[in-house]
């Protein structure tokens with residue numbers, strides 16, 4: 187399974203938004219203190235709705251699909267593979283506020299590898315859902331572990347949370363770091379130090 191079928195588009199080439207979805211957003215605008223009928227807000231409900239379909243397009247994706255094309259001929263390469271500073275955006279499931287950050291993903295191959303860009307695709311497939319950073323980190327690591335069967339996987343995510351920077355305690359600039367280490371990166375001190383230092387930690 188890859189991605190879901192493309193939805194039917196309206197005559198303007200846009201995704202149709204059901205009336206009850208638009209109404210829900212008008213209700214939220216009203217609740218926030220503004221008038222959903224004023225000119226600048228007239229088209230906002232359908233824009234917001236379509237934006238949310240994009241933010242959450244990971245629900246229509248099977249992340250493991252991105253790891254299905256594997257190369258078994260690795261020419262004796264048995265050192266770690268690392269993709270770092272991968273920018274991503276997600277949304278927290280508690281406030282539906284943006285989570286923006288970067289990820290570093292590494293694995294120690296056991297006789298098979300995938301195209302390096304696929305690691306970023308796995309990240310985005312999980313990030314484009316309502317998330318908490320801890321689960322996002324764990325899901326990316328587990329998906330690579332289950333599908334590539336490597337000697338080890340390491341995922342470190344550093345992100346800022348809109349629900350912290352824009353509301354509540356309002357602490358802009360504060361980042362949260364989460365990590366998930368599996369296999370040799372968990373069990374072997376030397377491997378762990380190596381991967382974390384290559385990631386810049």
Ligand SMILES: [Zn+2]
Pocket residue numbers: 278279280281282283347349350
């Ligand atoms: Zn939140």
